Amino acid sequence: MLIGLVGAPNKGKSTLFSAMTMNEVAIADYPFTTINPNLGIGYATRKCVHAEFGVKCNARNSLCVNGMRMFPINITDVAGLVEGAHEGKGMGNQFLNDLANAESLIIVVDASGTTDSTGNKTVSANPSDDIKMVNKELVQWLAGIIKKHMNTISRRNDGADALYEILAGFRATKDDIEASAKKAGLSTVKPNWTDESTLAFSDSLIKIIKPTIIAANKSDMKESEKNISALQKEFGKDNIIPCSGAIELALRKAAKTKVIDYTPGSNSFAWNDKNISQDRLNAIKYMEDFLKSKGTNVQELINAAAFRLLDNIVVYPVEDENKLTDHFGNVLPDGILIKRGSTALQLAEKIHTNIAKGMLYAVDARTKKRLGKDYVLQDNDVIKIVSAAK
Ligand SMILES: Nc1nc2c(ncn2[C@@H]2O[C@H](COP(=O)(O)OP(=O)(O)OP(=O)(O)O)[C@@H](O)[C@H]2O)c(=O)[nH]1
Ligand SMILES: [Mg+2]
DSSP states (O other): OEEEEEOSTTSSHHHHHHHHHOOOOOOOSSTTOOOSOEEEEEEEEEEOTHHHHTOOOOOSSSEEETTEEEEEEEEEEOOOOOTTGGGTOTTOSGGGGGGTTOSEEEEEEETTOOBOTTSOBOSSOOHHHHHHHHHHHHHHHHHHHHHHTHHHHTTOSSHHHHHHHHHGGGTOOHHHHHHHHHHTTOOOSSOOOOHHHHHHHHHHHHHHHSOEEEEEEOTTSTTHHHHHHHHHHHHOGGGEEEOOHHHHHHHHHHHHTTSEEOOTTOSOOEEOOOOSOHHHHHHHHHHHHHHHHTOOOHHHHHHIIIIITTTEEEEEEESBTTTTBOTTOOBSOOOEEEETTOBHHHHHHHHOHHHHHTEEEEEETTTOOEEOTTOBOOTTOEEEEEESOO
16 A cells, blocks of 8 residues: 655645654755655554453454554655646656556645745744645546547547546546546546546546545644634644654654654654753653643554554455464464455455355355355454365
8 A cells, every 4th residue: 555645835745754764865945855756665654453252362464553453554744845747847746657556645734824836934923825726736637648648538538548548657546537527527438628627527527536645744832723723614623643753753763762762653752862952851741741641643544544544454365264363374374455435255255266166155254154245344354265176
């Protein structure tokens, strides 16, 4: 899975990226620090089911730390986006192609309002304007790609199929394309859409193929509070996550040097080494208070982008439903992210095509009941797939 960080320049995308992945990247207080995309691995976390079953797990495809399963997620951080990028302003929008394969996006804004929409210092900028600008540029990006191919598309009877060929790399399915055309009131038979129609189509499609959550970053700054309330009012509380990439990054760095023992996502930490300079002591005390009062919410951001936006659940396939083990005796080896509504057969397909082909039935490890191939998986299910295939 790939999650993309996108936003205007100088909002803290690379700081969040670094906090999420622990990759060292360029971070600076001026626009366009990032030019080439950064790619790294972060973790989405969920409470592991091992405690419920009273067992100790040997996690294989994901780590299990302090009772939390950590699912590796690819994260990418790209250059800053400015108004008119689709017409070549700033760094243009070519770099957005690095987000084509992203499943969800985190739009990063500066909640303090101390940087303007081009990333320069200001006072009282409205971060809501940046959200609108980014959404508009994302739509223009997609529309631009479609427009480039409109000549070819318009000659095809099955225009949805032609669009699919172009947009499959953006994770669009034919169903998504048809639904978006319908929503925009457009026909896909030999479509010869105007620019306006293409924009309307792109607006619908991008919402489906690139669901977004907003990171109201720099929540540690005093100016942020009133802007966060206003953003939550305008965009809905669930869509705005106040966060501090800078504090999360500092915490992770302190944990790396073993000064503190900090698990991302937790609202406290153990303090191992107080034999440090007064400045560092003050900084760590400040972070301790910040965690208690507000939280950095960086873990929450990854989790929202990996689970909530994509409606993913976690299921644990096992080979022995009594011991909860795989072939090698590993207990609860794999946690698998799968779309809510998926069936036991779809889980089998994720494991191996041959297992799916030979699938007979499944077994629920909690109830030991037999489940059909069309059983709809539930969050945290532990499932044995019984297949004629080995
Ligand atoms: N106070 C505070 N400052 C932050 C936070 N996150 C980032 N910053 C600062 O904001 C400035 C820009 O951070 P970057 O991470 O380089 O921002 P960016 O969005 O990647 O910028 P570009 O690559 O230029 O688009 C730096 O001075 C960071 O230290 C935060 O949570 N709180
Ligand atoms: Mg950057």
